[in-house]
Amino acid sequence: MKICFVLNDIATETCGTSVAIMTKAHQRGHTVLVMSVGGFSFHYDSPIGLNCIQVLKTTKLTTSKKFLKHLQSKKRKKKMIMADEVDVLFIRNNPTEEASGRKWAEQAGIAFGRMMQQAGVLVLNDAYALSHAFIDKLYFEELPQCIKPASIITRKKEDILEFWEKQKKKMVLKPLEGSGGEHVYLIDEHEKNVNQIIKTITEQGYVIAQEYLPDIKNGDVRILLMNGRLIERDGKHAMIRRKMCKGEFRSNFRQGATAETVELTPEMKKIIELTAPKLIQDGLFFVGLDVVKDKLIEINVLSPGGLDHFHEIGYPDFTDEVIDAIEKKLHYKRLYGKQLSNRVLATME
Structure with missing residues (x-):
């Protein structure tokens, strides 16, 4: 497949979840295209253009760090790819991380994603779902109150x-x-x-x-869902405890939190079970949940992260599962054509 990843800015991207997924797609023989959110081009009588860097299949890149270094090399030249040449658009730019002066960038990825979706490209997460959940902390309030503080x-x-x-x-x-x-x-x-x-x-x-929530003293748990289900591989779940550093009450990795293993509890299962129907209905393929004991404190739908930290606890990075799922969706799309909507495909297993 030919898959295009939309980032805030290629030049400032760090070695996180997006790069981990790109690297895996490349290693599995797919054509990987990468673009900054400012790289869309529209003309009324032709497909949308995507100003991308294409990573050649023949390039050997064994780690995410090497992939990112290759991507950000000054030798890499962008070229215009037409939307009808692309199979999948994976929207991974995070509007909340845009620098001041880039107000134009906040909704651009989703807006152009909607247009590409209408043109028949498989878009993940569903672009209309992302529009609805654009302020994810407000989308959070649509979930059942019994699982929220x-x-x-x-x-x-x-x-x-x-x-x-x-x-x-x-x-x-x-x-x-x-x-x-x-x-x-x-x-x-x-x-x-x-x-x-x-x-x-x-x-x-x-x-x-x-x-x-007093239990935040033990950190929170980032849970990664795909198609409304907890990602799993060889009996290990895509869950990681984020333990805050001394003197800090925030458990974000950016604030110095460290990674620890965590067991799936009945309370966490309940949160997943009550959240899943909403995510599946709306077409939200890849989602992160932040949980403290029996309460969901945040939902991340725009650009959830965490895959890049699983190696710290001896877990797989679960990128194979993400690529498997995308491949399957594209297979269904080719078989059924327009009979299955993008929203349905986005969370179809």
């Missing part, structure tokens, strides 16, 4: 302070649109600058005030 979403200081009082003066504040643990605050009764923090964070946009 108490929370409010607002820009009103009085409402946040009232919620704080109800939570016995201990809550987590985070921006509605954000990732990687940036601008996330733990506000307890000892916080002297609560009003200033609320003012600062609400000036940036909507805020989530969320119930503090």
Whole structure:
């Protein structure tokens, strides 16, 4: 297959989940195309153009680090590929990670993805599902309340302070649109600058005030789902505990968290079972869940990560399973043509 990956910017990409999946696709003999989100080109009487770097099948790249180095080499030249030459578009750019001054980039991947989907390209995750879940922390609120901590979403200081009082003066504040643990605050009764923090964070946009879960002291668990199911290989599950470093309450890898193994509990199974129907219905193929004991605290649908950390706990990186699934979807698409919608194919096993 010919698969194109959409990134925020090739030049600034790091060696994470996207690169791990690209590397595996390349190693399995597929034609891998990689583009920055600014590389789309539309003309009314021709297919959408994709300004890509094509990784030649003959190039030997044994690790993700070597793949990324090859991709970012100044020797690599981009070329325009027409959308009708591509089998799969995998949208992996993360709008919440865009730098200031790049407002145009936030929805571009999804918008052009919708157009390519209409033209018959298999798009993952489904582009219309990504549009619906564009603010994934708001999409999170559509899930059953029994698996979520108490929370409010607002820009009103009085409402946040009232919620704080109800939570016995201990809550987590985070921006509605954000990732990687940036601008996330733990506000307890000892916080002297609560009003200033609320003012600062609400000036940036909507805020989530969320119930503090004491079990977060043990870190959270990143669970990776595919087609609404927990990814599994040889009895090992795509789950990893993110243990925060000393003096830190955020359990993001970017904030210094370390990886630990974790067992699948009945509470986690329940969260997956209650989340899956929504993900399958909406066409969300590859999704990350962040769980603390029996509560889901976040859902990641735009560009979920974590595959690049499984080697730290002696687990496989599960990229074979991701490529297997994409190959199967493309096979069904070729057999059934337009009888199966992109949304159905996106979560079909």
